[in-house]
Amino acid sequence: MKFTAQQIADTLKGTIEGNENAEVSTVSKIEEGGPGSISFLANPKYTRFIYSTTASIVIVNKDFEATEDVQATLIRVENAENAFAQLLEMYNQVKLAKSGVSEQAFVAQSALVGAAVYVGEFAVVAENAKIGKNVKIYPQVYVGENVSIGDNTILFAGVKIYSDCVIGNDCIIHSGTVIGSDGFRFALQDGGKKIPQIGNVVLEDNVELGSNCSIDRATLGSTILREGVKLDNLVHIAHNVEIKEKSYLAAHNVVAGSTVIGKNCMFSGQVGIIDHLEIADNTLIAAQSGVSKSIKKEGTAHMGSPSMDVMKYRKNYIHFRNLVSLVAKVDELEKKLADPVSSSDR
Numbered sequence: 001m002k003f004t005a006q007q008i009a010d011t012l013k014g015t016i017e018g019n020e021n022a023e024v025s026t027v028s029k030i031e032e033g034g035p036g037s038i039s040f041l042a043n044p045k046y047t048r049f050i051y052s053t054t055a056s057i058v059i060v061n062k063d064f065e066a067t068e069d070v071q072a073t074l075i076r077v078e079n080a081e082n083a084f085a086q087l088l089e090m091y092n093q094v095k096l097a098k099s100g101v102s103e104q105a106f107v108a109q110s111a112l113v114g115a116a117v118y119v120g121e122f123a124v125v126a127e128n129a130k131i132g133k134n135v136k137i138y139p140q141v142y143v144g145e146n147v148s149i150g151d152n153t154i155l156f157a158g159v160k161i162y163s164d165c166v167i168g169n170d171c172i173i174h175s176g177t178v179i180g181s182d183g184f185r186f187a188l189q190d191g192g193k194k195i196p197q198i199g200n201v202v203l204e205d206n207v208e209l210g211s212n213c214s215i216d217r218a219t220l221g222s223t224i225l226r227e228g229v230k231l232d233n234l235v236h237i238a239h240n241v242e243i244k245e246k247s248y249l250a251a252h253n254v255v256a257g258s259t260v261i262g263k264n265c266m267f268s269g270q271v272g273i274i275d276h277l278e279i280a281d282n283t284l285i286a287a288q289s290g291v292s293k294s295i296k297k298e299g300t301a302h303m304g305s306p307s308m309d310v311m312k313y314r315k316n317y318i319h320f321r322n323l324v325s326l327v328a329k330v331d332e333l334e335k336k337l338a339d340p341v342s343s344s345d346r
Contacts, residue, residue: 001025001094005057005073012083018073022056027091030058040084059083098136162217168205176212183216183239183257195219197239286310
């Protein structure tokens with residue numbers, strides 16, 4: 001689909017400098033732009049590229065002043081970065097505007113499917129599932145029995161949702177993610193017999209899960225990701241965990257069973273949290289930290305394994321960096337103590 005500079009300027013409430021009929025059909029970085037693409041300039045470090053780019057249209061700030069000739073058509077706006085983000089959102093909506101049920105998909109007769117739904121090839125919507133309006137179910141997705149999916153949710157190719165799970169409105173779940181697989185619980189005193197996992201997973205509204213995440217169902221009750229939670233790729237959430245509103249977990253986070261994570265927390269990559277802990281609201285945890293105790297104080301930052309307050313860790317790390325020289329000094333002192341005669345001669 002093509003758009004003219006005039007159409008884009010009208011949408012962004014910008015002014016045109018150049019050819020109002022210039023057409024674009026794709027987006028690009030300013031340094032990589034080609035004919036038929038649109039880009040933007042916001043960071044002054046990239047200003048030099050506006051004089052060499054072959055992009056057809058470039059969005060710039062109103063106060064941008066060119067010092068050389070610019071071949072591209074310019075659209076001047078209050079904030080180029082925000083305007084381009086708005087444009088990307090529009091572009092994404094157009095790209096993802098799919099509807100209809102493929103003849104190669106299976107939708108059970110007992111399933112309830114809302115209006116304007118897309119179900120791609122080889123997707124399965126099982127018995128008694130409930131699918132809201134404008135939901136996008138891409139090829140090879142499995143939606144299990146009694147699953148409920150809210151309006152405007154997107155399930156990308158290969159997502160698997162086990163039975164009885166509940167997905168809210170406006171969620172995005174990326175390829176390869178599994179929701180509702182069994183929690184990891186075995187009766188060790190009974191020869192490792194598997195403990196049945198009969199709970200479910202609940203994702204509230206506006207939750208986004210990256211690719212290849214695994215969210216385990218609860219043993220009893222629900223594993224819950226509250227409104228606005230965002231998980232990066234390759235995150236594992238164990239049975240009966242609760243993550244409260246608007247918390248963000250980066251790639252390779254692992255949260256063990258029955259832990260409760262507060263609101264507005266931010267965890268960097270490869271954080272590990274053991275079971276049955278409580279993490280307070282607004283907690284920050286640095287990459288590769290191992291959390292073995294509850295964090296009760298709100299708004300604190302932690303790092304290390306085992307994790308500790310970030311300021312305490314940094315002070316300890318100074319000593320750790322000097323550990324080799326400290327050991328050498330201790331060795332020297334021990335030699336002196338073991339030889340008191342030569343020691344006294346000195």
